[in-house]
Amino acid sequence: xxxxxxxxxxxxxxxxxxxxxxxxxxxxxxxxxxxxxxxxxxxxxxxxxxxxxxxxxxxxxxxxxxxxxxxxxxxxxxxxxxxxxxxxxxxxxxxxxxxxxxxxxxxxxxxxxxxxxxxxxxxxxxxxxxxxxxxxxxxxxxxxxxxxxxxxxxxxxxxxxxxxxxxxxxxxxxxxxxxxxxxxxxxxxxxxxxxxxxxxxxxxxxxxxxxxxxxxxxxxxxxxxxxxxxx
Amino acid sequence: xxxxxxxxxxxxxxxxxxxxxxxxxxxxxxxxxxxxxxxxxxxxxxxxxxxxxxxxxxxxxxxxxxxxxxxxxxxxxxxxxxxxxxxxxxxxxxxxxxxxxxxxxxxxxxxxxxxxxxxxxxxxxxxxxxxxxxxxxxxxxxxxxxxxxxxxxxxxxxxxxxxxxxxxxxxxxxxxxxxxxxxxxxxxxxxxxxxxxxxxxxxxxxxxxxxxxxxxxxxx
Numbered sequence: 168x169x170x171x172x173x174x175x176x177x178x179x180x181x182x183x184x185x186x187x188x189x190x191x192x193x194x195x196x197x198x199x200x201x202x203x204x205x206x207x208x209x210x211x212x213x214x215x216x217x218x219x220x221x222x223x224x225x226x227x228x229x230x231x232x233x234x235x236x237x238x239x240x241x242x243x244x245x246x247x248x249x250x251x252x253x254x255x256x257x258x259x260x261x262x263x264x265x266x267x268x269x270x271x272x273x274x275x276x277x278x279x280x281x282x283x284x285x286x287x288x289x290x291x292x293x294x295x296x297x298x299x300x301x302x303x304x305x306x307x308x309x310x311x312x313x314x315x316x317x318x319x320x321x322x323x324x325x326x327x328x329x330x331x332x333x334x335x336x337x338x339x340x341x342x343x344x345x346x347x348x349x350x351x352x353x354x355x356x357x358x359x360x361x362x363x364x365x366x367x368x369x370x371x372x373x374x375x376x377x378x379x380x381x382x383x384x385x386x387x388x389x390x391x392x393x394x395x396x397x398x
Numbered sequence: 399x400x401x402x403x404x405x406x407x408x409x410x411x412x413x414x415x416x417x418x419x420x421x422x423x424x425x426x427x428x429x430x431x432x433x434x435x436x437x438x439x440x441x442x443x444x445x446x447x448x449x450x451x452x453x454x455x456x457x458x459x460x461x462x463x464x465x466x467x468x469x470x471x472x473x474x475x476x477x478x479x480x481x482x483x484x485x486x487x488x489x490x491x492x493x494x495x496x497x498x499x500x501x502x503x504x505x506x507x508x509x510x511x512x513x514x515x516x517x518x519x520x521x522x523x524x525x526x527x528x529x530x531x532x533x534x535x536x537x538x539x540x541x542x543x544x545x546x547x548x549x550x551x552x553x554x555x556x557x558x559x560x561x562x563x564x565x566x567x568x569x570x571x572x573x574x575x576x577x578x579x580x581x582x583x584x585x586x587x588x589x590x591x592x593x594x595x596x597x598x599x600x601x602x603x604x605x606x607x608x609x610x611x612x613x614x615x616x617x618x
Contacts, residue, residue, distance in 0.1 A: 289483055295470040296442055296477035297497035297546050304471075307496075311487045394487050 171368055177344055178352035179372060185260060185348060186328035189268035190321050193275055197320060198310075201279035223273040227333025234266055234338040262339035263346045267328035270335075275324030278384070282316020282391055283309065315391030319384045326380030330373060349373055399582050400424065400550065404440055404450035404460070413437065413606040416450075423576050425597025426586040427617065432603040434586045438554050441584065442477050443470035455549045471500075476543030476551040476581070480558040482535040484527035490538050491523040497546020510545065516578060517541045517571055533564040537571060544579060551583045557592065565592075572596055590617050 171179070203209075204216060222230050238245040238256045248254040256262035286309060294304045310317070332350035339346040341355060353369045356362035403416040413433040426434050439445040441452060443459065446467055452460040454475070459468040476497075484493050494514075498505065514520045517537045527535060536556055543551060556572075557565045569592070576583065576596060587593050593600065594614055602610040602617075610616045 287483075289479070289481070290485060292444055292470075293477070293479065293483040294485070294496070294500070295444075296473075296475060296552075297542065298471050298474070298501040299496075300469075300471050300500075303500055307500075308485060 171372075172365065174343065175352065175365060175369060178347050178349050178369065181260060181263075181344070181346075182329050182348040182350075185263045185267055186325050188261075188264045189271060189328040190275070190325045192264070193268045193272055193324060194317070194321055197272065197275045197279055197324070198317060201276050201283055201320075202305075202309075204276075205280050205283040219276055220273045222270050222334075227270065227331070228337050230269060231266060231334035231337025234262075234269065234334065238262065238265060238338070256339070258339050258342065258346060260339075260345055263335050263348060264328075266334040266338045267331040270331045271324040271327040274327045275320045278316045278320040278323060278388070279313065282313040282319075285316075285391075285395065286312045287395075312394060315387045315394060319387040319391070322380050322384045322387065326377055326384075329376055399455060400441070400584065401451070401453040402437070402441065404437075404447035404452060406436060406440065406445070406448050408436060411606060415601075415603065415606070415608050417601050417608055417611050419599050419601070421582070421597075421599030423583045423585055423597045423599070425593040425600045425614070425617075426584060426603065427588065427590070427593055427600055428603035429588055431605075433606040434588075434603055435554055437603070438477075438552050438584060438586055441550075442475055442552055443468060443473050474501075474547070474549050476546055476548030478536070478539050478543050478551070478553045478556045480555045482527075482532075482539040482559075484530075484535055484538060484542070486527050488527075489523070490519065490525050490527065490530070493527065493538060493542050494519075494523075494545055497542060501546055503547060506547075509547075513541050513544050513579070516574055531564075532560050533567050536560065536568055540571070540575065544575075544581065548581060551579075551581045552586075553583060554586045555588070556585075557587075557589070569595060593617060 200219065204212070235257070236242055240246060240249060240255070240257050245256060254261070256265050291304050291308055294308045299307060330350055332354065335346070335348060336351050336354070341347050341351040347355070349369050349372060353366050356366035356369070399420045401418040406413045411433070413436055415433070415437055426437065428434050436445060440447050440460070447460055447462060449462050450460070451458060454473065458466055459473055460466060485496065488496070517540055519534070519537050519541055522530060522534055522538060530538065540556070557568055560568065573595060585593065585596055594617060597614055600612060600614055600616050601608055
């Protein structure tokens with residue numbers, strides 16, 4: 168039962184690569200956006216907030232299709248990136264990472280935003296009176312205090328990214344070795360006669376990864392409280 | 399040393415204060431709600447006056463007519479808050495070193511040792527702020543502010559959050575600081591006894607106005 172075949176390993180490793188890249192690329196944007204939403208009031212803030220959460224409520228197939236329209240080879244952004252920077256998303260693993268990153272983004276931003284909102288702003292004032300310019304305050308006080316929330320957001324985003332299915336398969340299809348992640352491999356396997364055992368193994372791998380991520384996120388949240396109390 | 403002439407509207411409350419002092423410790427006295435904290439926050443640059451000027455050590459840090467507002471982090475002030483505000487994610491030693499690092503100052507072991515001895519905080523170095531008593535926290539906050547080499551030290555009711563016993567524990571340190579640290583201070587308090595011991599000059603505030611100014615004897 169637990170002999171994971173090379174083809175299954177390929178899907179698992181591809182999923183890990185896609186999810187790691189998606190999480191790492193999304194994180195700086197996530198932090199910036201979380202800070203903006205937690206700290207700034209500006210025109211169109213609620214629109215931006217809604218936009219960030221859109222992938223959470225849209226049917227994934229719609230998000231995938233919109234990605235195909237904009238980042239596909241004929242899409243406005245896709246053709247620009249392909250012509251000028253040589254970056255191609257369509258039917259590549261990079262496209263899977265993009266789809267997973269977009270789908271995971273709302274989950275990634277939320278804990279980051281909450282942890283930034285929880286920081287006592289008087290500590291930032293104290294830092295300023297000690298001679299720290301605003302960007303130094305951010306990197307020496309705000310970000311370290313928000314770090315457990317940032318890590319929790321990354322873990323949740325990663326867990327979402329590794330399981331993403333609808334948007335990925337719509338945008339980059341289901342090509343073994345290139346875009347076939349764990350989820351799309353399971354989907355193919357359960358439509359194949361005799362695929363049940365293999366599908367079962369991948370299902371167990373998915374469950375283990377998901378539970379591990381939840382435990383890690385919980386642990387980071389616990390660390391956050393300790394950190395804010397200076398123990 | 400310090401010249402203040404400002405006006406500020408805060409909701410229903412209007413603050414209008416003007417004084418100039420060369421004193422070593424300016425005591426800012428008044429009941430709660432008299433505008434003491436707002437005034438100190440304006441000197442620190444955390445609050446912007448609607449109109450007026452503030453000069454520290456001859457340098458104009460606020461002048462609304464000329465559009466000058468030096469941001470807090472460039473004012474080279476020290477600020478000790480009532481609630482200490484130590485950084486919870488840093489050790490005591492890192493808290494103490496914070497101002498020096500942010501201002502890009504070279505390490506000054508002699509000054510470092512002098513202030514740590516003066517405040518008796520050497521034994522706390524490796525602890526986290528969460529593990530300190532209220533009095534210890536306030537002494538570390540004092541050290542942290544002094545080690546950033548400020549040209550003016552602002553203290554906003556630094557004993558306000560402490561019980562009587564703790565107050566008596568910290569007061570001698572403040573007196574030593576006044577006599578040995580050589581940094582002019584603005585000391586905010588509503589406690590006459592505290593100011594009698596510490597201040598060399600008094601600015602008395604009542605409902606946003608300066609009602610008297612002079613030596614400690616104005617505290618009748």
